[in-house]
Amino acid sequence: MTHINTLDPGASPLDYYGFELRRYRESAGLTQKQLGGIVYCTGSLVGQIETARKLPTLQFSERADVALGTGGLLSRLHELVMRSQLPAWFQQVAELEARATEICTFQMGMVHGLLQTPAYARAVLGALDQTDLDDRTAVRLARQRIFEKEEPPVFWTILSEAALYQEIGGPDTMRGQLAHLLAFEGNPRVNIQVLPFSVGAHAGLTGSFNLYRFASDPDIVYMEGYGSGHPTANPDTVKNCSLRYDHLQAAALSLRDSAELIRRVMEERYGEQRDRDGDSVA
Template structure:
């Protein structure tokens, strides 16, 4: 007789998801293989998700919700599941991202995670650790679903020119990442300004930081170190970083000029490299 792993739905969001998936599948009188055939996934994958050995994706959740008539239960749960898989020290930050009405971030050397492409994420996360890279990439990308809400947050990102020129991954990865940034050029909720090298000394020399603003709660400033995050609502820190951010935005290029610089770096630095390697130019 096949041993069936019985999950404790209270153990974790992933266990709860698997428990509910199995419960609804069995209520529908379907085997794992039959459900897999309906939603175009393997029965083995269905089984791995039911036993909390594999992370569900938003796409999987949407298909199963439709197939089993769950009223969107799994799609609502998947965000919680993904957030629970983030490093423990970062989970609070993901909650801040999900609750904020405005996110203002200054990034010194790479694109913020909320605007990273899948290939860029893999290059960043895989630098020192290739373990579970697919799942870790999916977890980071899932944070971007906050922009799919009926009232998504407004994001302002001041990005150092160094982040455009620091090659993370290969030229194709960078081409794709910079092209992705250009997709937001006409979106008033996703605003990207580049702080050019010509700005010289600036208010962000101490490093990257993010300010979260909320509808009714105090602002929170977040800074990050190796394997640790530091959110604070200290009024003096918030006041100082808010002033710094205003100065950074003033020193940065306009939205239009920033897009032009991103486009120029993409075409001259990364598309040219791809062409020299014999690959298609982006």
């Protein structure tokens, strides 16, 4: 357990956050319990955050900023804290997502993390490891804040039809996830296409990949393995994956037809089933 008197603000973004929270709280003359009462949490939780034993939420950060008059410091630090909690091999990818002007992804078996609902993300992350699941889910979802930027990236995703049928988290979770995808209809910055089973062999059979494009930097391709990621700006690799992506887009359903397929799968596969009396049996 980290002792508050020895907390090193340079050890990590989480330690720095805790150090600053304590400094502002003490400057305001508040106890942990008093601050907790103001921001609607327990004094124990404030203490855990101050000692880098608990991740702060964005809501906590925003309320603490107001209560302590930090000028928004804790809310700004929150994004850095959450990014630092990602696996080391994935932190660079989160930075690419945050800087990119355009993101193009092809996903074979599941919905991309930037479009996952809390329940779906939790089911994916908890498949083999239930430890710190709340925090790990929050960390993944925090990446989606890139869509709240003043100039969010243009996001294109091509989703294999298989991902619509891979029942992750159960019918309710899948119904919510597919409804979330449909919520982006009409949003020109988030574009979702489905690659149907009927296309047969296609340019993405070698696996999922992401393309990141920037205002002034070279494009980067990212591919993922078990417990590792492989970003590269190698021109030949980027050229090859860009060509593959063009072919995948050409083979995929249109935006409108993709939405219709998602809606049909949501209703037919994951819709509520009712008995003869009209009662739900789902």
